[in-house]
Amino acid sequence: MGWIYRVALFLVLVLVGIWGHDKQYGLWSLGFVLAAWVMIEPRLRPVLILLPVAGMTGVAALLWQHPWL
Known part of the structure; x- marks a missing residue:
């Protein structure tokens, strides 16, 4: 069951990377997916x-x- 999560998160990571590389918050979305991966993966705790x-x-x-700061 763990490999299903890993494959799904990897696919989401790739899709968000493709979708968001030129968008304003695309990099942030990639960061959220990586954070989810870290939380699920026991070796990365x-x-x-x-x-x-x-x-x-x-x-x-x-x-x-x-600029207002």
Whole structure:
């Protein structure tokens, strides 16, 4: 059953990568799929500590891009 999740997430990862490579939030969507993969994959559980750091980095990047700051 675990391989079904891996294959499905890999297909979603590829599809989101193809769909979102030129869209504004395509990279963020790719990040969400990767985060879901990390949460499901038992061998990658130690990486979960990096998810809040990555999220705050994304928030800081969005705030930095707005000219009203």
